[in-house]
Each structure stands twice: as structure tokens, then as C-alpha cells.
Amino acid sequence: MSVFDRLKTDCASEWAAYVDHDFVRGMADGSLPLDAFRTYLKQDYLFLIHFSRAYALAIYKSQTLGDMRRGMAGLKTILEGEMELHVELCAKWGIARKELETVAEESETLAYTRFVLESGLRGDLLDLQVALAPCILGYGEIGARHRGVVPEGTDGAPAYARWFAEYASDDYQNAARDFCDWMDQTASAYLTEARYPVLRRIFSEASRLEADFWQMGFKNLG
Numbered sequence: 001m002s003v004f005d006r007l008k009t010d011c012a013s014e015w016a017a018y019v020d021h022d023f024v025r026g027m028a029d030g031s032l033p034l035d036a037f038r039t040y041l042k043q044d045y046l047f048l049i050h051f052s053r054a055y056a057l058a059i060y061k062s063q064t065l066g067d068m069r070r071g072m073a074g075l076k077t078i079l080e081g082e083m084e085l086h087v088e089l090c091a092k093w094g095i096a097r098k099e100l101e102t103v104a105e106e107s108e109t110l111a112y113t114r115f116v117l118e119s120g121l122r123g124d125l126l127d128l129q130v131a132l133a134p135c136i137l138g139y140g141e142i143g144a145r146h147r148g149v150v151p152e153g154t155d156g157a158p159a160y161a162r163w164f165a166e167y168a169s170d171d172y173q174n175a176a177r178d179f180c181d182w183m184d185q186t187a188s189a190y191l192t193e194a195r196y197p198v199l200r201r202i203f204s205e206a207s208r209l210e211a212d213f214w215q216m217g218f219k220n221l222g
């Protein structure tokens with residue numbers, strides 16, 4: 001069993017609240033108000049900036065050159081790939097890159113990103129990977145589950161379909177699998193039963209903060 005499967009099984013309710021959140025269901029059936037998605041996407045741009053810092057921290061926390069290279073590849077994927085999806089979708093609604101970078105940070109964004117960074121600063125590479133796992137592997141599950149199912153006809157449907165397609169893509173699914181293998185490899189070097197409860201706590205908190213991040217999208221809806 002992978003470390004991810006074990007953590008997911010032990011945090012089943014937090015995991016379900018995250019991956020089956022109303023926000024995700026709303027994207028899947030097209031009923032999510034577009035303003036909720038815009039709020040999410042703008043905050044997610046800030047999230048990705050801090051997530052890049054977390055990957056940079058993974059390089060710093062690496063004990064091997066192989067780990068450093070994997071960290072660098074993850075950092076490159078975010079800075080050069082995923083952030084461009086946001087810029088592309090936001091450009092369609094007249095939100096410029098500069099505006100994305102100057103958006104005021106919501107407390108949910110602040111809480112989640114700084115929690116991930118703190119988990120890595122306090123701990124080792126495994127703690128950091130476990131804090132990153134709900135993000136990377138949760139979006140992989142969501143993408144795979146809702147591949148090509150958004151019905152047409154609502155304002156947000158094209159953006160939601162594009163969003164799911166990104167995370168359902170072979171590239172993304174392979175990257176998620178690689179991350180899972182990387183975490184298993186680190187666990188085989190560093191995981192002991194004595195430290196497992198701490199890792200479970202990190203995974204559980206990060207999953208809860210992911211659900212809060214979806215919920216944030218519903219704030220300030222008119």
C-alpha cells in the first residue's frame with residue numbers, strides 16, 4: 001500500500017469533504033456561479049506563488065541530488081505550466097497578469113499556503129511531501145473522476161471543462177503518479193511508525209484547508 005493510500009484511508013472523512021466538495025460538484029454539473037470560480041482562480045494564483053516556494057523548500061530539504069532534481073522539475077511545472085492556465089483563463093475575463101499578482105490575499109489562502117511551508121520548515125522532506133500531497137494528488141483524483149463530464153450551456157461550463165481537462169490530462173496524471181512514487185521513496189528512507197501520527201495530522205489538516213479553500217470561492221457572492 002502506498003503512503004498516500006494509507007493516509008487517505010486514515011483521513012477518509014477529511015478527504016471526502018475535500019474531493020467531493022460542493023464547489024467541485026458545481027463545476028462538474030456546470031451550476032457553479034462563475035463569480036465563485038473567478039474568486040477561486042485569483043486566489044489560486046497567489047496559492048501557486050507560495051506553492052512554488054514550497055517546492056523550492058523541497059530542494060533545500062533534499063538529501064540527494066535525485067530529490068533536488070525532482071523538486072526542481074515540480075517547481076518548473078508550476079512556474080511555467082500551471083500558472084499559465086490561470087493567466088489564460090483570467091485573460092478571457094479581462095483580468096491581467098499584473099492584477100493577479102496584486103490581488104489581496106484571503107485568510108484561507110494565507111492559512112493553507114503558510115501551513116504547507118511551516119510543515120516543511122519544521123520537518124524534513126517527508127513532512128513537506130505529506131503537506132503537498134492533498135494538493136497534488138487530490139486534484140489528480142478530481143480531474144480523473146470528472147474527465148469530460150461538464151454539460152454545456154452555463155456561463156462557466158467552458159472554463160470548468162478546461163479546468164478538469166488540465167488535471168485529467170495524461171501529463172498531469174503521470175506527474176501525480178510520479179509524486180506518489182517519490183513520496184513512497186522518501187518514506188522508505190525516513191518513515192517510522194513512531195512518526196506516522198504526525199504525518200497523518202499534517203495530511204488531515206492540509207485536506208481540511210483544501211476544503212476551506214473551495215469554500216472561500218462562495219464568499220462575497222452577491
Ligand SMILES: Cc1ncc(C[n+]2csc(CCO)c2C)c(N)n1
Nearest residue numbers: 044047051077078082135136139213
Ligand atoms: C488550492 C489548490 N490546491 C491544489 C492545486 C493543484 N496544484 C497546485 S501546485 C500543483 C502541482 C504542480 O502542478 C498542483 C496540482 C491548486 N492549483 N490549488
